[in-house]
Amino acid sequence: MTLIATPFGATSTAAEVVAGIDLTGRSAIVTGAASGIGIETARALAATGASVTLAVRDIDAGRAVAKDIASTTGNSAVSVARLDLADVNSVDAFVADWSGPLHILVNNAGVMNSPRTFTPQGWELQFATNHLGHFALAAGLHGALAADGAARIVVVSSSGHGSSPVVFDDLFFARQPYDAGRAYGQSKTANVLFAVEATRRWAADGITTNALMPGGIWTNLQRHWDPAALAATKAYVAAAGLAVKSSEQGAATSVLLATWPALAGVGGRYFEDCHEAEVVGAIVDGVHGVRDYALDPAAAERLWEVSVELLRVARAG
Template identity: 70%
Template sequence: MSLIVTPFGPRSTAMEVVAGVDLSGRAAIVTGASSGIGLETVRALATTGARVVLAVRDVEAGGRAAEEIAASVEGACLEVRELDLADVRSVDRFVAGWDGPLRLLVNNAGVMESPLRRTPQGWELQFATNHLGHFALAVGLHDALAADGAARIVSLSSSGHGASPVHFEDLFFERRPYDPSLAYGQSKTANVLFAVEASRRWAPDGIAANAVMPGGIWTRLQRHWGEERLRATRAAVAADGIAVKSPQQGAATSVLVATSPLLEGIGGRYFEDCREADRVAAITDGLHGVRDYALDPAAARQLWDHALDLLGAARRAG
């Protein structure tokens, strides 16, 4: 099976890849939409005529983002709704409040390499937010996505998935020492596995799901690194000549996978730099390629069933 390429590349912007796309009358949801890549994803989708919902934990920040986008995109149709992906009850409230078909679900929000924190269910925060919250959201919105007839889900992963497969025997670091990088890595692997299994299960419903790697971008995602590590990393990136993307360029792959006619009916794949990524044995440059374990259909099925069990237990416990 040949890899998918497009006319766009690593320096393309979200506005460039969405030019000419018409989503008038369609609905889209972008999580984590108040800053960075999420904000630029909303801005680009707003130009298509879609009604875009900014699903955010901080409603005030989401409101400021919506006002800023509305000032730059004439006729933008925007709405801000509260969503805390680490809280199953918040996800369920969001789903219960949704009405009508849904064309696009962009699972953009994320936490990276945070100190060890646990949800009330005892779930490690990165896995709970990056995967389980988005999983609950997508499953809850399945009927709305199916009602559209040509819906797409974009699951934001990262080259950080190369740090770890999903460790089903100890998802939440209850027996092994907590490592922020490994925790982030397995959550990003889970984002890819979700796209693989969602596409397998939901393709008959007209739903396609793919995972994307935005690229190397400086955003609030690195806020847990600390000043010393951030300075050292910036210096190393500059010394190595690595091209850092702007948020507008970082949003391009998400927007392309969400909207491009070239990708109609395509699902279960991992994209970077506006093309399908190569499978690699290791992500040697820290940015490019997808590991085989992230696309493993057996692991994808296992993760899906395990996530359903975890969410079911959480809801029964109240």
């Protein structure tokens, strides 16, 4: 299969990607849009004329961002809605309040390397937030996405998926010692597997789904890192001359997958630096490539079925 290349690259910004694209009359949702690349993803989508909903935990922060986006883009159709992806009831309430077709869903929110924490359902927090919450959101909004006829789901994954496949026999570290990095890794692998299976199941509804690695960016996502480890990593990156993206550059691949006309009908793939990534045996330099287990159709189908059952039990309880 030929990998998809685009005119954009690692240094392209979200604004450059959407230049000339008109999505007036279309609706978009961006989760985690009150900080980091979520803000710039929402800003770029608003610049196309789309109506954009910022799905956030902190309503006050979301309102401040919405005001700024409306001011910088001239698009007043920027709204804020509360969404806590670790809370199934919050996800269901968000879905219940949504009305009308949905053209773009950007599953951007995430938590990284958090301390050993579990939701009331017993789900490990990173898997619950990064995968299960977004899975419930997309499934709940399926009717709205199908009503659009050409909807796109964009899933922000990470090169961190290279640290672990989905460990189906011990998703929530009941038997193995908790490792924050591996927990994050399997949640990011789950993001890619979701894109694979959602495309298989929903392409007939005109819905396509792709996953991506935004690039190396210093944002609030690293808030759970040990301060000394974070400082050492930043020093190493600077000394090695490794590229660090701005939030505007980090949002570019998300926005590309959400809007670029040439990607109509394309799904189930993993992108980085605005191009489709190659399958690798290990993540190169901790950044580039996608592992084969993240694109495995059998694992993708199994994850879907497991996710449906976990949500069924949670709602029944």
